[in-house]
Amino acid sequence: MEVDRAIANTVSSPHYILGPAVESFEADFAAYLGVKHCVGVASGTDALALTLRGMGIGAGDEVITTALTFSGTAQAILHCGARPRFVDIDPISRCIDPAAVEAGITSRTAAIIPVHLFGHPANMLRLMDIAGHHGLAVLEDCAQAHGASIDGRMxxxxxxxxxxxxxPTKNLGGIGDSGAIVTNDDLLAARLRSLRHYGMKDSQRISSTMGFNxxxxxxxxxILSVLLPHLDAGNIERRALADEYRRELAGLDLLLPPDDPGAVYHQFAIAYKDRDRLAHLLQSEMGIGTSVHYHPLLNHHPAFKDAIVDQLPHSEWLSPRLLSLPIQPEVAAGNAGIIAESIDKAIKP
Ligand SMILES: Cc1ncc(COP(=O)(O)O)c(C=O)c1O
Known part of the structure; x- marks a missing residue:
């Protein structure tokens, strides 16, 4: 209802692009996260790519990230002309391993992109420490982590x-593509506002740098402004479903995601040795749809053939085993117990 009203109001308004609704959402989202600036852009991939450019990262630079993520994370590195360096994950959090990051730093390293995979926080305190020590920029990929936190800090x-x-499938999702960058850096925020708009200052029609639309x-x-006040409630539902899965699946021969109180369970990904057979059985015999995130790892995608690839034993082990169970409240509410029972049946010898 509220969403319908927001759509109708927008259709009858004189603004379709970068108007008062964008300004209002930017202010609300920045306040929700406790940061100074939010810059709305066309997608999450653009949010990453524009930020790397805004940070001055380009040809000759290396950007360290994980290979266990959606392609968009590393596509953004290619877009600014830099080279991805894939380092291994921590096998518990499944996010980038700070020790592997530190081992992968060279004189060409310019930035680190930790991904809060499946809504689980990467070890930001340790990563910021390492980045500070080596003078590197840190760009958090929060595409799966709206509302997630570490010790109460977003x-x-x-x-x-x-x-x-x-x-649309994100914990906070619209009815099309969009994204945002948040930062406390005034200069970077101003640069990003210009980069998203042909390299122009908002009120001018002169491009001072190469920019984008x-x-x-x-x-x-x-729509996002209507949905933002419901984000926390949605995340609480996801956590409750995760707890239910955790209880029901305990003791089975599979790995569960870490039980982190700050996680928001964009996905609930179990790891099981015969993942494809389990997915097939769940679909064909019980009508339960699951998804695979992420296999193959990005270092096996042709687009990243020129990336630097460090040793990835944990990523390579996990990637063919991960299976995401339904966790979206609209799909999973009331069904987690049945789904867990079906898994139990499917994997018992
Ligand atoms: C971890 C991660 N990074 C980046 C992106 C890219 O976002 P978008 O699809 O909005 O470009 C996604 C989205 O699917 C993602 O999950």
Whole structure:
């Protein structure tokens, strides 16, 4: 209802791109996260790519990230002309391992992109420490972590800048593509506002640098403003479903995601040795749809053939085993017990 009203109001308004709805959402989202600036853009991938450019990262630079993520994370590195360096994950959090990051730093390293995979916080305190020591920029990939936190402090506020996606399936998602960058850096925020708009200053029609057309539209912003106040409640539901899975699946021959109180369970990914057979059985015999995130690892995608690839034993072990169970409250509420029972049946010898 509220969303319908927001859509109708936008359609009848004189603004479709970068208008008052975008400004209002930017202010609300920045306040929600406790950061100074939010810059709405056209997608999460653009949020990452524009930020790397805004940070001055480009040809000759290396950017350290994980290979166990969505392609968009590392596509952004290619877009600014830099080279991805894939380092291993921590096998418990499944996020980038700070020790592997430290081992992968060279004289060409310019930035680190930790991904809060599946809504689980990466070890930001340790990563910021390492980055500070080596003078590196940190860009948090928060595409799966809206509302996640570490000791009550929101993700998105740890790095020098953070990128969010509002793709429809995200914990906070619109009805199309959009994204945002948040930062406490005044200069970077101003640069990003210009980069998203042909390299122009908002009120001028002169391009002072090479820029992009990457703006959040009013429709997405209006819808996201309606949904933002419900984000925490949705995340609480996801945590409750995760707890239920955790209880019901305890003792089975599979690995569960870490039980982190700050996680927001964008996905609930179990690891099981015969993942494809389990997924097939759940679908064909019980009608339960699951998803695979992420296999193959990015270092096996042709697009990243020129990336630097460190030893990835934990990522390579986990990637063929991960299976995401339904966790979206609209799909999983009331069904987690049945799904867990079906898994139990499917994997018992
Ligand atoms: C971890 C991660 N990074 C980046 C992106 C890219 O976001 P978008 O699809 O909005 O470009 C996604 C989205 O799917 C993602 O999950």
């Amino acid at each position: 993700l998105g506020g740890f790095g020098h800048a953070s990128a969010f996606s509002f793709y 990457s703006r959040m539209d009013e429709l997405q912003a209006a």
